[in-house]
Every structure is written in structure tokens, then in C-alpha cells.
Amino acid sequence: MKYTNDRVPLRFDGGVEVSRPWLSADQHRAQRILRKHASEPVQCLCTPSGVPMHVVCRGGSFHLATMPGRAHHHALSCPSYRPDRKTSGLKHYDRSAYTLTGQNQNVFVSSSPVGAPPFSHFTPSAVLQLLWDLAGLTVCTPKILAKRKYFLVSRSLADVCAGFRINGDAMRPYIPLAFTDPRFCRYLLGGVRRICHGRYGNAIHLSADNDHTFWVDQKEWSNSALSEVFGPFDEPQWQRGYFIIARLFLTRHGNFRLFDSGLLRVNRSFLPVTVADEGFLQGLVDANRRFFVCQRYDAIGDDRIPLVVLIDRDEPLYLYSGQPF
Numbered sequence: 001m002k003y004t005n006d007r008v009p010l011r012f013d014g015g016v017e018v019s020r021p022w023l024s025a026d027q028h029r030a031q032r033i034l035r036k037h038a039s040e041p042v043q044c045l046c047t048p049s050g051v052p053m054h055v056v057c058r059g060g061s062f063h064l065a066t067m068p069g070r071a072h073h074h075a076l077s078c079p080s081y082r083p084d085r086k087t088s089g090l091k092h093y094d095r096s097a098y099t100l101t102g103q104n105q106n107v108f109v110s111s112s113p114v115g116a117p118p119f120s121h122f123t124p125s126a127v128l129q130l131l132w133d134l135a136g137l138t139v140c141t142p143k144i145l146a147k148r149k150y151f152l153v154s155r156s157l158a159d160v161c162a163g164f165r166i167n168g169d170a171m172r173p174y175i176p177l178a179f180t181d182p183r184f185c186r187y188l189l190g191g192v193r194r195i196c197h198g199r200y201g202n203a204i205h206l207s208a209d210n211d212h213t214f215w216v217d218q219k220e221w222s223n224s225a226l227s228e229v230f231g232p233f234d235e236p237q238w239q240r241g242y243f244i245i246a247r248l249f250l251t252r253h254g255n256f257r258l259f260d261s262g263l264l265r266v267n268r269s270f271l272p273v274t275v276a277d278e279g280f281l282q283g284l285v286d287a288n289r290r291f292f293v294c295q296r297y298d299a300i301g302d303d304r305i306p307l308v309v310l311i312d313r314d315e316p317l318y319l320y321s322g323q324p325f
């Protein structure tokens, strides 16, 4: 899970260090200190080399502000961190596709093609990418990887889905190991363990779930990412490392059917990866580098988006596939 560490100290000129909670606990004290240091540089100590900030005066009161173009230089866990739009395909969606209301994420999803940007909706596969990102599963550090097991991935996704709405409705996902009964769920989310061609459609079984079978009919199979990845309906070929998201429907005969399926390929550390970039990414993992994976979402052709951002340097470094690191 992503977390915010607001205890990161700030260092004012002259070496005075304070934490953000201490500063915000007393507004009079905060204003006095910020006014005193208004003309001096401030360092946020969220990274080993620190990130420069400054004090600004707005409407008669003083505030801490990040220097222009430096918000993505903060540590991912720092309250001042803001992602650089250049590193994500999310910049290609218009406001109707993705909104944030309070703690709720609202996403408009459709299986129809997105057309040219700005996109007015997400495809199901892109929604899965968004959930992955929100759950902090694109981040890779040796410490995180040591803990990242299937169980924790399920829990992280479940936490994110709690505030996630699709086309205006609460998502209510069935996620093995996190939610136990799919009869009361509207969506399905999990690792694909097995696929069999059967008389009534193709049967999908999920990792960590020995109890349920989810059926996909021929029309849905042929018109979704399932046929692109697992091949023709009559002879599906299972591939390792795919997670699925789909709309879940319980028939009156008690069978689970899937619609509007999307897929995400992940490596054994659960990082999103394409077949072409898997070796490159594994090289970074083996070298114990700290980085996060950038996702293109539906902007598949936007090759200006880097593959990863290295975050173990003084400044974030954007890496493209095959580039030396």
C-alpha cells in the first residue's frame, strides 16, 4: 500500500528542523516561524539530498510551497510529492473519464475503442492499470518486494476499490483472499490460474480460489482482451502472470458470467510489464534499484512515456526500455 509519511522533517536556513505535524499543530506558531524564514530556502528532507522548497505569502498568510518543476522530486511518500504528468498515460483522458470527489475515485469505463486522445472513457484493461497504480503496486524497492506476496496484493487492491466507483456505482469487487463471496459482488478481480474450454463457454479459475468457476461466452471472449492474450475461444492457451478485471453477473441457475473483461500482465514481483520489457525490468530488480513503473493506459502508442522512473538518485531519472542504468 501507498502511505504518506508526514513526519519527514523540514530544515530551515540555520539548521532548524521541524516536522509538518508539529508545524500544523499550532497555526500561530506556524505563521510566526514561516514569516521569520520567509526569505530563506527550506529543505524537505524526504530524500537523502533534500528537496528545495520555499515560503510563500498568500492572502496575508504564509505557506510552504514546492519549487516549480520540483514536486515530483520529493519521495513518493512525502506529502509534497506530486507525480509528473509526463510519466503517465493518465494525461490523455479528459475530465469526464476520471474524477476525484473527496476520497472517491470515479471512472467512466466502456469496452468500446477509445479513439484519439483526449479519451472520454477507460477500457477495462486501463482501469486495472489505474487500480494497480493507486494500490502502490507499480513501485519497486528491495524492501517492498520482500513483502509483496499475492495476499498483500489482494488486500492492497481491496483497500483501493473501497473508494472506487465505476460509471457512478460502487465497485464491490470479488477479490480472492480479500472478499469471500462473489454472489454479492459486481466485479471480479484476481490472478488467472487456469482456463478451460467447456460446453457452456470458457471457464476461468482464479489464483487462491478453488471454489468458483467464472464463465465467458464466445461473444465476450472474441470482443475483449481475452482473445488477444489467450487466443481463440475454441482453443484458449493459458499464459502466466495475468490479472483479470471483469463485470460479474450471477445467472438464475447460479452460474457466474463475466463481461467487459480487461487484463494486466505482471512479472513475478507483481510489477506491470510487457513481454518485450520484462528482461529489462528484471535487470533493474536484480540490481536492487528503486523505481516505479510508468503505465501508458489506453495511450499505447505514446512512446514519450518512460518505462520506469528511477527514484534512488538525487533527482528522478526517466528510463526507456533498453537504456543503460
Ligand SMILES: [Zn+2]
Pocket: 008, 044, 045, 046, 047, 051, 074, 075, 078, 079, 080, 081
Ligand atoms: Zn519532500
